[in-house]
Amino acid sequence: MIRIENLSKTFTLHNQGGAVIPVMTGAELAVAKGECIALTGASGAGKSTLMRMIYGNYLAASGHIWVGEVDVAAANPREILELRRHTLGYVSQFLRVVPRVPTLEVVAEPLLSVGVAKEAALERARDLLGRLNIPETLWSLSPTTFSGGEQQRVNIARGFAHDYPALLLDEPTASLDATNREVVLALIEEAKARGAAIIGIFHDEAARDRVCDRVIDVTGYAPPRAA
Amino acid sequence: MSNLQESGPLLSVRDVAKFYGARVGCRDVSFDLWPGEVMGIVGESGSGKTTLLNCLAGQLTPDHGEVLFDTRTDGLKDTVRMSEPERRMLRRTDWAFVHQHAHEGLRMNVSAGGNVGERLMAVGARNYGQIREEALDWLGRVEISGERIDDRPSAFSGGMRQRLQIARNLVTGPRLVFMDEPTGGLDVSVQARLLDLLRGLVREMGLSAIIVTHDLAVVRLLADRLMVMKGGEVVEAGLTDQVLDDPQHGYTQLLVSSVLQV
Numbered sequence: 001m002i003r004i005e006n007l008s009k010t011f012t013l014h015n016q017g018g019a020v021i022p023v024m025t026g027a028e029l030a031v032a033k034g035e036c037i038a039l040t041g042a043s044g045a046g047k048s049t050l051m052r053m054i055y056g057n058y059l060a061a062s063g064h065i066w067v068g069e070v071d072v073a074a075a076n077p078r079e080i081l082e083l084r085r086h087t088l089g090y091v092s093q094f095l096r097v098v099p100r101v102p103t104l105e106v107v108a109e110p111l112l113s114v115g116v117a118k119e120a121a122l123e124r125a126r127d128l129l130g131r132l133n134i135p136e137t138l139w140s141l142s143p144t145t146f147s148g149g150e151q152q153r154v155n156i157a158r159g160f161a162h163d164y165p166a167l168l169l170d171e172p173t174a175s176l177d178a179t180n181r182e183v184v185l186a187l188i189e190e191a192k193a194r195g196a197a198i199i200g201i202f203h204d205e206a207a208r209d210r211v212c213d214r215v216i217d218v219t220g221y222a223p224p225r226a227a
Numbered sequence: 228m229s230n231l232q233e234s235g236p237l238l239s240v241r242d243v244a245k246f247y248g249a250r251v252g253c254r255d256v257s258f259d260l261w262p263g264e265v266m267g268i269v270g271e272s273g274s275g276k277t278t279l280l281n282c283l284a285g286q287l288t289p290d291h292g293e294v295l296f297d298t299r300t301d302g303l304k305d306t307v308r309m310s311e312p313e314r315r316m317l318r319r320t321d322w323a324f325v326h327q328h329a330h331e332g333l334r335m336n337v338s339a340g341g342n343v344g345e346r347l348m349a350v351g352a353r354n355y356g357q358i359r360e361e362a363l364d365w366l367g368r369v370e371i372s373g374e375r376i377d378d379r380p381s382a383f384s385g386g387m388r389q390r391l392q393i394a395r396n397l398v399t400g401p402r403l404v405f406m407d408e409p410t411g412g413l414d415v416s417v418q419a420r421l422l423d424l425l426r427g428l429v430r431e432m433g434l435s436a437i438i439v440t441h442d443l444a445v446v447r448l449l450a451d452r453l454m455v456m457k458g459g460e461v462v463e464a465g466l467t468d469q470v471l472d473d474p475q476h477g478y479t480q481l482l483v484s485s486v487l488q489v
Contacts, residue, residue, distance in 0.1 A: 014477025015484070056466060058473040077452045077466040078261060098426055098448050099419035112430070 001166050001197030002031040002054065007063030007073070008223075009049060022223040023049055027063070029216055033165070036188065036198040038212040041219040047201045050218055051168050054199065055090045056080040067166050085113055090168045091159035095143060095151040103129065103146075103154055104139045110162040121161075128157035131183050149175055160187050167191060169200035173207045185211055237262045237403060237435050238283070239303060243292035245275075245282050251459035252278035256292070258454065258464065262402070265429055265436045267450030267467060269443060269482070275459035276439045277407060283437065284324050284405040285314045296321075296403070319349045323396035327408035329388035333380045333395065339366060340376040342395045350399055365394040369424060386417035390424065397428060404436040410445055422448055443486055447471060455479045 007027040013019045024046050031037050039047040052058040053072070054065055060073040070083050084090075089110070097106050104125050111121035129139055132153040138146065143154045156172060172188070173181045181204070188211045191198060202208035208215070236259035245252035253275035260266055268276045281287040283294055285306055295303040296317065306314060318324070326332040333342050343362040344352075352358050363373050369390035380388050389409065396404065409425065410418040426449060429436060438449060446453055446467055453467040455476065463476040474480045 011473075012475070014480055052472070057468050059465075059469060059475065077469075078264070080466055081451055096447070098423050100423045101426075 001033050001068065002029075002199065003064075003066040004029045004050075004054070005064040005066070007050075007053065007065060007221075008061045009046075009053060009058065010061045024218075024221045025223040027218070027221040031166075031197040031199055033195040033197050034192050035214070036192055036200060036212045037214045037216055038208045039199065039201050040215050040217050046218045046221060048170065050221070051090075051170060051199065051201065055084070055088065055168055085110075087164060088166045088168070089159050089162065089164035090170075091156055091172055092170050093152070093155075093174070095155040095158075097143060099144050100142050102140045103134065103143045106143060106154060107157045107161055110158060114162060116162075124161055125157065128160060129154070131187075132157050133180055133183070149177075149180075152176065153180060156184055156187070160191065163191070163194060163196070165196055167196050167198045169198060169202075171201055171203060173202065173204045181207065234262055235297065235303070236260060237264075237297050238437075239293075239295040240283060241293045241295070243279070243282055243289045243294060245278050245287060245289045245291075251275070252287075253282070253456070253459045254291075256461055258461075260403075260435055260437065262435055263429075263433050264452065265434075265438065265450045266452045266454065267446030268437065268439045268454045268456060269441060269446055270456035271441060271482075274456040276456050278459075279456070280405055280407055280437060280439045284322060285318065286324070319346065320399055321402045323399075323401040323404045325389075325392055325396055325404060325406040325409050327411045329380070329385070329392045332392040333388060335381045336379060338377045338379055339371065339383070339391055342380065342391060343398050346395055346399050361398060362394075365398050366391075368428075369394045370420070386413050386421065389413060389417075389421060393421075393424070393428075397432070397434075400432065402435060404434055406436060406438045406440075408440050408442075409438065410440070410442065418445075425449060443471060443483065455482065 004027055009024040011021045011023060027050065039050060041047055049058060053060050056072045063073060065072040067083060067088050070079055072080060104122060107125035107128060108121040111124060112118065134150060134153055143151050152175065172184050176184060185207055188198065238260040241257050243256045244254035256279055268279065270276045278287065282289040289307055293305045294307050296306050298304045324332065340359060340362040343365050344358040347358050347361060363376060366373055366376060371387055371390055380391055383391065410421055422445065428434065440446060450467045453465065453470045454461050455463040455470065457478045463470055463474065463479045470479060471483055474483050
């Protein structure tokens with residue numbers, strides 16, 4: 001479902017003397033349907049960079065990123081938007097929403113944008129928010145005023161609302177209590193069972209061992225250090 | 228947002244340029260805008276973004292290039308070379324222009340209801356009761372109380388005027404909205420309300436929009452795609468979050484790194 005071939009990434013800092021910083025070279029990986037892999041490596045090794053490249057948030061310097069039939073490294077913005085709407089989900093660590101939009105709508109939005117009827121989308125959103133123990137009294141409020149943990153759970157509910165065939169998870173269990181952590185792990189297992197291909201970053205080793213089929217250390221993709 | 232597979236671009240801009248004497252307003256601008264897409268144009272003042280917007284919206288005549296719009300009757304048609312009556316018709320029906328200063332887009336001496344109704348009458352609505360009904364409905368959608376329908380916009384706050392301007396523009400169901408700094412000069416809380424409103428309307432009505440702003444937070448929330456302008460030229464374009472998070476051009480990098488964090 002996700003296939004990465006000879007992928008590399010450099011950052012060019014035009015305002016700092018045009019410094020060119022290679023951060024990744026020759027990355028290769030493949031994730032099948034129903035498979036979950038974990039990216040590991042020290043902080044700064046490039047786990048998030050790789051995730052962001054797969055999502056089309058960072059541009060690749062060279063190589064291919066196949067998600068289904070689309071090569072994200074070569075696709076135009078319109079194709080990437082379409083891919084994100086239907087195929088590729090991303091649960092980041094930060095919730096970014098339009099102020100004033102109620103939580104229920106924030107969670108239902110990915111479903112509405114693929115054409116699910118409003119009532120069905122809201123029903124699914126209610127179900128997820130309930131499972132993730134967001135009190136019903138908060139559903140009609142904007143999540144911008146919620147606590148960090150609540151925002152993270154809203155973000156997870158939103159990321160799992162639509163059944164994306166491919167999912168990227170950035171620390172989905174970080175800072176969750178035991179009960180909610182269990183809910184998130186169950187959501188991941190359900191997604192795998194329906195055939196989703198998942199790439200995740202998990203600092204929570206027990207969680208990683210439970211849901212991930214393989215571990216890939218991104219340190220191996222680091223470019224040779226220039227003197 | 229839903230079915231944009233089959234149709235072609237709504238607006239196709241090819242090699243547009245505008246000069247003020249020897250000075251460049253904008254040049255070498257080409258892009259396609261698809262139905263349901265929102266595009267942001269950012270850049271500092273003097274970068275040519277407003278000149279470009281005015282060229283696209285038929286408010287200025289470009290010196291070079293084509294602005295092709297997918298008209299309902301004839302398909303893609305160059306709006307630069309069409310007759311003025313044709314362009315006027317587009318401005319009344321398929322296009323809307325939201326000005327930065329609401330008073331430029333409103334008639335300040337006409338009631339709120341009249342401001343909304345006037346645009347309906349310009350496309351042939353004649354039944355007073357229906358026009359008033361429609362105006363009331365739109366005031367509600369932009370969160371202006373129906374009791375204010377007979378008040379003039381001169382008695383409205385800045386945020387209310389801006390919302391009234393949006394109602395006036397959208398009442399005829401346009402397909403393409405041009406916005407020039409729509410949240411400029413408004414309080415942050417009012418901005419948030421307006422952003423929420425605009426995003427909802429774009430989704431419900433399947434609008435396409437081109438938004439000129441210098442506010443990167445606004446484009447991040449509203450725009451699917453982003454164009455960065457400097458010195459009259461487009462220096463970078465792409466998916467909004469990609470351009471903001473992994474800017475490739477030196478100027479964009481400067482722009483993004485200059486934003487104050489909150």
